[in-house]
Amino acid sequence: MDSTDHHVQALQRVLEDSGVRKADIDGYMTVHADAFMGAVQFAEYLGINHRYVDGTMTGGSSFEFLVQHGATAIKDGLADTILITYGSDQLSRMGRMLGTGGFHRPGVKVPGPMQFEAPYGNSLVGAYAMAAQRHMHEFGTTSEQLAEIAVAVRGHAQLNPNAMYRDPITVDDVVNSRMIADPLHKLDCCVISDGGGAVLMTTAERARDLRQPPVYVLGAAGGETHWNISQMPNFTQTAAAQAGPEAFARAGVTPDDIDTIQFYDSFTITVLLLLEDLGFCKKGEGGEFVEGGTLKLGGELPLNTDGGGLSSCHPGMRGIFLLIEAARQLRGQGGEAQVPDAKLALACGSGGWLSCMGAVVLGSEHP
Amino acid sequence: MTGPAGVGDPTEGVVPPIKRPMPRPDTVSKKYWAAAAEGRLLFQECPKCGNRQLYPRGVCMACGETPEWREASGRGTVHTFTIIRQNYAQPFRGMLPYVVAMVELDEGPRLMSNVTDCAVEDVTVGMAVQAHFEPLDDAVGLPLFRPA
Numbered sequence: 001m002d003s004t005d006h007h008v009q010a011l012q013r014v015l016e017d018s019g020v021r022k023a024d025i026d027g028y029m030t031v032h033a034d035a036f037m038g039a040v041q042f043a044e045y046l047g048i049n050h051r052y053v054d055g056t057m058t059g060g061s062s063f064e065f066l067v068q069h070g071a072t073a074i075k076d077g078l079a080d081t082i083l084i085t086y087g088s089d090q091l092s093r094m095g096r097m098l099g100t101g102g103f104h105r106p107g108v109k110v111p112g113p114m115q116f117e118a119p120y121g122n123s124l125v126g127a128y129a130m131a132a133q134r135h136m137h138e139f140g141t142t143s144e145q146l147a148e149i150a151v152a153v154r155g156h157a158q159l160n161p162n163a164m165y166r167d168p169i170t171v172d173d174v175v176n177s178r179m180i181a182d183p184l185h186k187l188d189c190c191v192i193s194d195g196g197g198a199v200l201m202t203t204a205e206r207a208r209d210l211r212q213p214p215v216y217v218l219g220a221a222g223g224e225t226h227w228n229i230s231q232m233p234n235f236t237q238t239a240a241a242q243a244g245p246e247a248f249a250r251a252g253v254t255p256d257d258i259d260t261i262q263f264y265d266s267f268t269i270t271v272l273l274l275l276e277d278l279g280f281c282k283k284g285e286g287g288e289f290v291e292g293g294t295l296k297l298g299g300e301l302p303l304n305t306d307g308g309g310l311s312s313c314h315p316g317m318r319g320i321f322l323l324i325e326a327a328r329q330l331r332g333q334g335g336e337a338q339v340p341d342a343k344l345a346l347a348c349g350s351g352g353w354l355s356c357m358g359a360v361v362l363g364s365e366h367p
Numbered sequence: 368m369t370g371p372a373g374v375g376d377p378t379e380g381v382v383p384p385i386k387r388p389m390p391r392p393d394t395v396s397k398k399y400w401a402a403a404a405e406g407r408l409l410f411q412e413c414p415k416c417g418n419r420q421l422y423p424r425g426v427c428m429a430c431g432e433t434p435e436w437r438e439a440s441g442r443g444t445v446h447t448f449t450i451i452r453q454n455y456a457q458p459f460r461g462m463l464p465y466v467v468a469m470v471e472l473d474e475g476p477r478l479m480s481n482v483t484d485c486a487v488e489d490v491t492v493g494m495a496v497q498a499h500f501e502p503l504d505d506a507v508g509l510p511l512f513r514p515a
Binding site: 097100104105107108112115116117118119120121122123125126129130131133134179180181182183184230235 | 386387388389390392396421422446447448449452453454456457459467468478481493
């Protein structure tokens with residue numbers, strides 16, 4: 001399957017799952033890593049006659065931004081039923097080159113902001129590693145604490161037959177895995193996979209008649225601190241510190257109310273920063289917070305119950321899977337990975353190099 | 368550069384110089400890269416609000432004024448860093464392991480660079496470093512840092 005096939009499969013499955021007729025879709029949103037006018041291209045291919053379109057590209061958090069925009073568009077009557085699709089054949093096409101394959105060919109002349117970084121040979125993993133290093137320096141966070149995040153997510157992957165890696169791992173396994181960019185080990189890094197998904201957004205009224213129990217967008221917000229990692233103003237704080245409180249305020253809930261979190265786990269440090277920035281613990285206390293199984297099923301705050309990017313799938317921009325897994329949990333369809341009585345979920349995407357954060361509070365009950 | 372004539376594979380032992388990815392200087396950055404080619408490290412300061420910044424650009428990030436150039440001492444400290452142990456792209460693959468760091472200049476702004484001339488294990492957050500420069504071509508020099 002190529003990336004287009006993934007978009008098609010996602011569309012067909014979402015129609016079947018929801019009972020929505022394709023002709024009723026009047027809005028379309030997508031982002032694609034390498035398609036010019038991607039939303040327009042894929043709307044044509046899929047045959048979507050839209051009156052509302054959005055292709056806001058913020059990398060891995062794009063789908064959280066799109067949900068924010070889609071909810072506003074539906075509220076304002078710009079569209080009634082919006083389809084979001086995602087598809088990527090990154091692993092099949094490029095292999096595992098995303099993290100350390102190098103951004104640029106030797107000797108190539110690099111324009112724009114990246115001209116100030118490309119000559120130094122940083123890798124994508126290295127960008128996150130610099131945030132982790134600074135966090136360790138400022139707060140004494142340890143590799144073992146970061147490893148707790150990978151271990152929790154792997155535990156959930158064991159319950160997902162579609163997850164890429166399902167063998168159990170321990171903290172020792174993580175800290176003894178090969179160092180890729182200090183202080184991040186191989187098992188601190190997400191997998192690289194193909195994949196796709198779809199989300200349908202519509203009015204609460206229409207949603208009542210569909211095949212699946214509705215999930216409500218209670219509040220959403222996003223923010224950016226930088227694009228290039230060298231421009232990150234504070235290496236231990238992301239834009240989620242701004243987006244989180246805004247999303248919670250719109251939803252009228254607090255972090256204490258959240259039953260499960262679906263966070264962009266590109267790297268273990270990404271999750272740690274999001275936990276702090278979104279207010280689940282104080283800045284600098286993320287390391288202690290994740291100890292003792294907090295993020296495991298049965299713990300205080302189950303994380304990425306599908307196995308996440310660290311163990312299940314990461315096709316390049318996995319923000320859509322955060323929404324899909326949150327919906328599954330809120331519908332009580334989590335199977336063995338179900339968080340008991342999950343009523344509120346927080347999905348938070350991270351795009352770029354900790355650059356652009358989008359938070360969405362989702363609930364099972366009509367607000 | 369050619370191999371010894373008539374002995375085995377003529378390309379054996381010949382390593383063509385593989386260059387780092389180069390900056391493509393733009394209307395603003397050409398001054399920055401040219402100064403580095405002369406062994407000088409520049410940063411920008413806003414004449415209106417005093418904000419200091421890198422990378423150099425056509426606008427003050429704080430207030431929108433057009434910034435002015437200042438010459439840095441070249442002294443700074445490592446704000447954060449990583450040791451790159453895997454990178455499939457040349458020439459970096461041949462340089463492994465190496466340090467990519469964010470250096471905070473004594474004047475304030477931060478820039479990405481490499482810390483050279485020491486064991487990678489010796490680099491720490493907060494260590495004092497001093498700029499040196501690697502010429503990439505006539506118009507472009509690359510600011511690097513070594514322990515001060």
